[in-house]
Amino acid sequence: MSESNTPVLVDLDDPNLTTFDIVREGARRDGIEIVHYEPQYPAGSKGERRMVRIVSFFFLLTGIASTAFVVAFIWWPWEYEMGSNPSKVYTPILGLTLGLALIGVGLGILTWGKKLLPHEIAIQDRHDGPSDPVERKITGETLKFIGSELSVARRPALKLSLLGLLPLGAVAAAVPIGAMIKDPHHPDVLFKTGFAGATPENPIKLVRDDYTPIRPEEVSTGGQITVFPGIPGGVSNKYADSPTLLIHLREDDAEVLRQSLYQINNGSPWQSYVAYSKICTHAGCPASLYEQQTNRLLCPCHQSQFLITDNARPVFGPATRSLPMLPITVDKDGHFAATSDYKVPVGPAFWEKS
Amino acid sequence: MKRRKVDLKALPGKTAEEVDARLHVATPLRSLLNKVFPDHWSFLLGEIALFSFIVLLLTGTFLALFFEPSMQETHYNGSYVPLQGVQMSRAYETALNLSFDVRGGLIMRQMHHWAALLFMAAIVVHMIRIFVTGAFRKPRELNWIIGLSMFWLGFTEGFAGYSLPDDALSGTGLRIASAIMLSIPVVGSWVTTSLFGGEFPGEIILSRLYILHVFLLPLILLGLVTIHLALVFMQKHTQWPGPGRTNSNVVGERMFPRYALKQGGFFMLVFAVIALMGGLFQINPIWLFGPYEAAVVSAGSQPDWYVMFLDGSTRLMPAWEIRAFGYTIPPLFWPTVVLPGILTVLPMAYPWIEARWKKDKGHHNLLQRPRDVPDRTGLAAMALTFYMVLTISGGNDIVADKFHISLNAMTWAGRIGILILPPLAYYIARRIALGLQQHDREVLAHGVETGIIKRLPSGQFVEVHQPLAPADDHGHTDLPYVGWTVPKKMNRLGALGPAVRGFFRPVEQAAPPAQEQPPAREEITSGKH
Numbered sequence: 001m002s003e004s005n006t007p008v009l010v011d012l013d014d015p016n017l018t019t020f021d022i023v024r025e026g027a028r029r030d031g032i033e034i035v036h037y038e039p040q041y042p043a044g045s046k047g048e049r050r051m052v053r054i055v056s057f058f059f060l061l062t063g064i065a066s067t068a069f070v071v072a073f074i075w076w077p078w079e080y081e082m083g084s085n086p087s088k089v090y091t092p093i094l095g096l097t098l099g100l101a102l103i104g105v106g107l108g109i110l111t112w113g114k115k116l117l118p119h120e121i122a123i124q125d126r127h128d129g130p131s132d133p134v135e136r137k138i139t140g141e142t143l144k145f146i147g148s149e150l151s152v153a154r155r156p157a158l159k160l161s162l163l164g165l166l167p168l169g170a171v172a173a174a175v176p177i178g179a180m181i182k183d184p185h186h187p188d189v190l191f192k193t194g195f196a197g198a199t200p201e202n203p204i205k206l207v208r209d210d211y212t213p214i215r216p217e218e219v220s221t222g223g224q225i226t227v228f229p230g231i232p233g234g235v236s237n238k239y240a241d242s243p244t245l246l247i248h249l250r251e252d253d254a255e256v257l258r259q260s261l262y263q264i265n266n267g268s269p270w271q272s273y274v275a276y277s278k279i280c281t282h283a284g285c286p287a288s289l290y291e292q293q294t295n296r297l298l299c300p301c302h303q304s305q306f307l308i309t310d311n312a313r314p315v316f317g318p319a320t321r322s323l324p325m326l327p328i329t330v331d332k333d334g335h336f337a338a339t340s341d342y343k344v345p346v347g348p349a350f351w352e353k354s
Numbered sequence: 355m356k357r358r359k360v361d362l363k364a365l366p367g368k369t370a371e372e373v374d375a376r377l378h379v380a381t382p383l384r385s386l387l388n389k390v391f392p393d394h395w396s397f398l399l400g401e402i403a404l405f406s407f408i409v410l411l412l413t414g415t416f417l418a419l420f421f422e423p424s425m426q427e428t429h430y431n432g433s434y435v436p437l438q439g440v441q442m443s444r445a446y447e448t449a450l451n452l453s454f455d456v457r458g459g460l461i462m463r464q465m466h467h468w469a470a471l472l473f474m475a476a477i478v479v480h481m482i483r484i485f486v487t488g489a490f491r492k493p494r495e496l497n498w499i500i501g502l503s504m505f506w507l508g509f510t511e512g513f514a515g516y517s518l519p520d521d522a523l524s525g526t527g528l529r530i531a532s533a534i535m536l537s538i539p540v541v542g543s544w545v546t547t548s549l550f551g552g553e554f555p556g557e558i559i560l561s562r563l564y565i566l567h568v569f570l571l572p573l574i575l576l577g578l579v580t581i582h583l584a585l586v587f588m589q590k591h592t593q594w595p596g597p598g599r600t601n602s603n604v605v606g607e608r609m610f611p612r613y614a615l616k617q618g619g620f621f622m623l624v625f626a627v628i629a630l631m632g633g634l635f636q637i638n639p640i641w642l643f644g645p646y647e648a649a650v651v652s653a654g655s656q657p658d659w660y661v662m663f664l665d666g667s668t669r670l671m672p673a674w675e676i677r678a679f680g681y682t683i684p685p686l687f688w689p690t691v692v693l694p695g696i697l698t699v700l701p702m703a704y705p706w707i708e709a710r711w712k713k714d715k716g717h718h719n720l721l722q723r724p725r726d727v728p729d730r731t732g733l734a735a736m737a738l739t740f741y742m743v744l745t746i747s748g749g750n751d752i753v754a755d756k757f758h759i760s761l762n763a764m765t766w767a768g769r770i771g772i773l774i775l776p777p778l779a780y781y782i783a784r785r786i787a788l789g790l791q792q793h794d795r796e797v798l799a800h801g802v803e804t805g806i807i808k809r810l811p812s813g814q815f816v817e818v819h820q821p822l823a824p825a826d827d828h829g830h831t832d833l834p835y836v837g838w839t840v841p842k843k844m845n846r847l848g849a850l851g852p853a854v855r856g857f858f859r860p861v862e863q864a865a866p867p868a869q870e871q872p873p874a875r876e877e878i879t880s881g882k883h
Contacts, residue, residue: 082435105619113619126590189552243648288650301655301665302669305762
């Protein structure tokens with residue numbers, strides 16, 4: 001009930017008014033009618049005392065649990081040690097005591113509010129929709145007036161010169177964005193890996209993750225090993241595109257591969273050894289789950305599957321292109337080495353990659 | 355010198371007077387205290403999001419005191435023995451230190467992570483509530499859009515946080531994110547190299563994500579939360595239809611003290627749940643994953659649950675690459691850039707789409723029950739099924755492994771399911787909604803089923819119905835359908851006496867038998883059904 005509907009305002013100086021009468025009158029002046037206001041329990045009743053006990057219990061629980069939390073936080077052995085020991089339950093104890101403390105205060109407050117405070121139903125008016133037409137008119141005219149005072153419309157030269165401010169916006173955008181821009185093509189980072197610079201005369205060794213080179217006899221038949229370019233930092237994430245999978249195919253599988261070799265891969269395998277980029281051509285995860293029986297390589301991120309006896313052609317999943325093959329040889333020291341970089345870009349596809 | 359005695363009793367009143375003399379707050383304060391809030395359990399879903407956001411700010415501030423987003427290489431020398439001497443970034447090392455060498459650091463890390471998951475879950479469930487009850491309709495379209503923006507901001511914020519510790523999972527996620535950026539036509543490679551400062555992973559991505567995660571995104575989120583709540587406050591809450599509730603009033607409780615107390619208690623409970631989960635349930639044990647290495651990944655690499663639907667869409671996408679004129683659009687582009695774009699624009703436009711569709715331009719402050727808008731409920735079921743199929747597909751390798759199903763079969767099941775199941779869900783949900791509505795109308799017309807079987811003189815058996823209002827000769831009543839709960843159990847109407855409370859012995863007197871309460875038991879059994 002809004003003010004206009006209330007016929008008589010209550011005389012607030014009336015000595016007979018109770019506090020609640022004043023509260024109700026105040027609510028009425030805010031457009032709120034309290035239509036129902038009723039304690040849940042009669043004052044001093046058994047039910048009320050029970051609720052008071054419950055609330056006190058919850059607050060006491062909080063007190064105990066909080067104390068336990070602080071005690072455990074300070075004195076429980078928390079420093080990590082191998083094996084099973086009290087430090088292993090440090091975090092669970094903290095969680096349990098903190099949780100209990102918060103549950104206590106939460107349920108205490110909830111019970112207090114829900115059970116001990118009177119239940120009420122109040123109705124408040126909404127004032128939805130557009131503003132009062134008079135107000136709208138005045139505000140609209142005010143806006144129009146501001147516009148005409150600025151008088152851009154009457155002074156065309158000013159209007160034109162305002163266009164001059166547009167580049168200022170570009171300045172705001174250019175500084176943060178422009179500072180970040182890095183050209184992907186100068187240097188051509190997307191087309192090169194750590195093997196760039198390898199030539200048949202100066203091959204780059206394939207190394208393990210501890211930079212030791214690999215001899216052919218160290219990879220068992222049907223086995224595979226992850227290798228990296230033998231250059232400074234070649235194993236680190238600085239060359240995240242370079243991890244390569246060196247696979248020792250069984251002789252008949254190698255024959256199948258030789259029969260189906262793409263033209264671009266000609267001469268890339270060395271005897272029955274073949275090296276593929278480990279970086280999935282779909283989203284760039286290392287495709288490293290090798291199924292020896294089926295000669296399939298599975299990427300665990302999105303399940304692209306590559307058939308390694310057929311140029312690592314994708315045979316299932318979202319990947320579209322074969323894993324690039326690294327041209328390898330065995331150098332004069334008897335170690336595996338790459339004779340050139342990958343012939344196609346490694347990893348996920350992008351716009352400029354034809 | 356005579357000391358003036360402080361009158362303690364008059365102190366609060368006096369303070370209030372002094373404050374008002376300076377700030378002139380009596381009227382606004384009173385109308386704030388008196389503001390009426392309608393109540394329903396489902397209105398608390400958004401609050402769970404708000405409360406977890408507060409917990410996120412608190413725990414996040416603690417973590418920021420110890421974490422260092424640096425990719426500088428170092429050798430671990432902390433107390434977690436299995437990783438000692440291993441080369442890793444400072445970011446990963448400080449994340450490990452937070453887990454092992456900072457008192458209470460692990461519980462803070464885990465609470466932060468759990469709170470993030472809860473935050474996103476509460477947002478999603480809150481959005482579903484808003485959608486199926488029509489709370490997004492005029493005049494609340496703007497808040498619907500803000501809400502959706504907050505979902506995507508929370509998503510980005512969560513992903514940035516997930517990437518910070520620089521463990522094996524973080525790096526894998528970032529690698530995929532870089533591939534997604536690369537897949538954008540024309541500008542993709544520029545965007546990627548610019549963001550990473552060169553080729554993936556570069557040396558600066560973590561510090562950029564850190565600023566994003568601890569400053570920029572929380573700031574925007576905080577701003578949007580404020581606007582979101584301010585709009586709820588200004589436009590006032592929606593309410594369910596019911597006795598005395600109209601489109602132009604709010605029926606409920608005044609904010610202070612009872613409503614505010616309940617809110618405060620509820621906040622503590624949400625906080626408690628997060629504390630319990632953070633303490634008892636291990637999450638993201640980064641020390642088991644090891645530092646990120648570009649050559650290493652493990653099977654079962656799953657993102658956090660709210661990212662899984664996009665991981666699923668990526669897995670289901672067939673290998674359709676477009677190549678023309680020397681340029682490429684990778685298949686990755688469609689499920690990870692285009693799909694989220696559609697999933698943003700379409701729901702944002704939905705309030706206007708529905709207004710046109712239903713030719714309804716009016717103000718709405720009353721909610722609708724899902725059964726009363728079968729089309730929209732069907733759409734919600736359709737969207738949810740779409741989301742569920744994608745989310746399950748995001749973990750299809752785990753499903754395949756645990757249930758001994760072929761991995762390829764899971765992918766195909768997802769591909770077929772994403773096409774067939776959503777329309778099916780639409781149809782089923784719509785039928786269920788119509789059926790429920792029908793049943794409500796049936797009860798209004800015929801009364802409540804009582805379960806009492808009566809034999810007529812003719813020998814016929816009939817079930818006795820208890821009408822909700824005086825019935826005509828055919829036992830039909832003429833009650834309007836108002837879109838609110840219809841009683842369906844005789845007991846609730848008082849035809850049967852309420853059960854006497856007490857576990858071992860009654861704690862209260864049995865209620866006296868109902869008198870003159872139409873329709874009483876005699877009438878029910880008297881033959882008029």
